[in-house]
Amino acid sequence: MTDQVQPTCDTEQMEADVTAMIESYGGNPRTAIKALLGEQHIQEQRIERLAAALSFGYVRGRIGVTPVRGGSSHPETIGS
Numbered sequence: 001m002t003d004q005v006q007p008t009c010d011t012e013q014m015e016a017d018v019t020a021m022i023e024s025y026g027g028n029p030r031t032a033i034k035a036l037l038g039e040q041h042i043q044e045q046r047i048e049r050l051a052a053a054l055s056f057g058y059v060r061g062r063i064g065v066t067p068v069r070g071g072s073s074h075p076e077t078i079g080s
Contacts, residue, residue: 025032 021036022029022032025035
């Protein structure tokens with residue numbers, strides 16, 4: 001068993017989508033698969049960049065902002 005997410009759409013719709021994708025690449029399934037793999041790679045890179053940015057935001061705080069807590073006269077330093 002794999003950890004991949006199973007599609008939630010019905011089988012008929014999926015078959016129609018597959019057929020449309022292959023037809024959009026001149027009926028060549030190999031070319032359609034290459035295009036899909038290329039798009040998957042691009043999306044994975046985007047997810048990695050977003051995850052890195054999100055982690056940085058939660059761990060380090062906002063860039064260029066020095067938060068001050070509860071009326072303290074000493075601002076906290078970021079990245080010390």
